[in-house]
Amino acid sequence: MNRSDILSAADQCVTVDRDATHGRAEINFGRIAAYWSAHLDTPISAVDVAVMMSLLKCARIKSNAVNDDNWIDAAGYMAIGGELAEVKP
DSSP: OOOHHHHHHHHHIIIIHHHHHHHHHHHHHHHHHHHHHHTTSOOOOHHHHHHHHHHHHHHHHOOOOHHHHHHHHHHHHHHHHHHHHHHHO
């Protein structure tokens, strides 16, 4: 895959596919943040969730750099995080 393919696939994932499967990212990431915050006894934001999920994909890339899914998902998580960072409380 080239960079355009990766970004196009990530766009499809975060704007169509994942929404249909998991619901709206901002709601889902907020819910994940609440669960992680409770488990860790420290505040975690939805933006933190996006970054940490990207880091998870980075760890997977370290084990298997040729798996396109890792690159696509990491790009998607960062895009969601960038959007969430723009939302004002």
